[in-house]
Amino acid sequence: MLWLRNGDRIEGSLVGLDEKEARIRAATGKEIKLQRQKLAIVAFNTELARAPRARGPYGRLVLTDGCRISVAAAHTDGNALAGKTLWGTAVRLPLERLIVLSIHRGRAVYLSDLKPRRYEHTPYLDLRWPYRLDASVAGYDLRVASNTFDKGIGLHAESKLTYDLSAGYQWFEALVGLDDHTGREGTAVIEVLVDGKPQDLGASRELSRPGDPKSIRVNVAGARELTLAVKFGRRGDVQDHVDWVDARLIK
The missing domain is CATH 2.30.30 (SH3 type barrels.)
Incomplete structure (x- = not known):
């Protein structure tokens, strides 16, 4: 147009x-x-639009103006990042324009790029919430602690999302918090289960403030399944919008 x-x-x-x-x-x-x-x-x-598909590991750049660029190769001289896009175009960007450089299809795999084995949801009343990939459960950008994230999963209480671990992963990592936009009044409880067994997530598993996310690192070596769970908090299901940002499995 x-x-x-x-x-x-x-x-x-x-x-x-x-x-x-x-x-x-x-x-x-x-x-x-x-x-x-x-x-x-x-x-x-x-x-x-048709985007070229990477055949191996590639990097994804997020710039200060909001642009996203996927690169097949890149290097830096300390002042700028230079490389080639997936379609072969050369790029050179000052480092001050770069916010995030994430690696895809390397040793770390984002859960949102994998197909879950199963999803279980028990609504508080009648309203059902599907899980969301790379978005909050309400369908917005993933916003946790005043930061926006490209990769992650949005879940609502009460739900369980299970992934297969047969590819031989060693660790699961994520930052988990109530969504800044739609989870301000939430009081959800989170769990990470490995082969059905709850893992130690520290002193408290309850999320009660959007600006207070929890960093998670769980050993999954030799396990068959990983389950992310969100349970009702003290206020039932009111705004229990939980973002699992940068949720990834590492080999």
């Missing part, structure tokens, strides 16, 4: 775009040419 400075909009397939003009083919088949200076916005249909 081309959005013009006078407020008009033209929908169709973009044929060409350079410093002088834009060319778009309308639904009627007619090609329309417009001066570049008349354009305000060029919008693309993201549902038609």
Whole structure:
């Protein structure tokens, strides 16, 4: 879609775009040419986008302006990060623009990239909540302790999400907290079970403040199953929106 400075909009397939003009083919088949200076916005249909699939480990960059870039290789000289994207384009970014560099398909695997073995949910009354991958249980960005996370799982009390561990993982790690947006009044209780046995998560398993997440590291070597559980807290299921951010298995 081309959005013009006078407020008009033209929908169709973009044929060409350079410093002088834009060319778009309308639904009627007619090609329309417009001066570049008349354009305000060029919008693309993201549902038609195709991203290249990585065949091995790759990095994902999160920048200060919110952009996400996947890179097949990268290195730094102390001032900037340089590398190549998954489609072969060279990039170079000042380090001050970089917020996060996460590695995918390496020794660590995010739970949200794996298919769960089973999901069990017991609603407090009649409202049922499905689990969410890379989003809060309400469908928003994962927000914990005033930070936004790309990877994680959103769960609501009372629920259990179980994963298969047959690939030979050694550790499970995650940061767990009530969601900043929709879990402010929640009082959920969390559990991590390995082969059905609850693991020691420290002094308290109750989440009662969004700004007080719990860091979890559990040994899963030789185990068959990992289960993430969220139970009702002191206020029943009121805003028991729990985010398991950066939840990952490590070989």
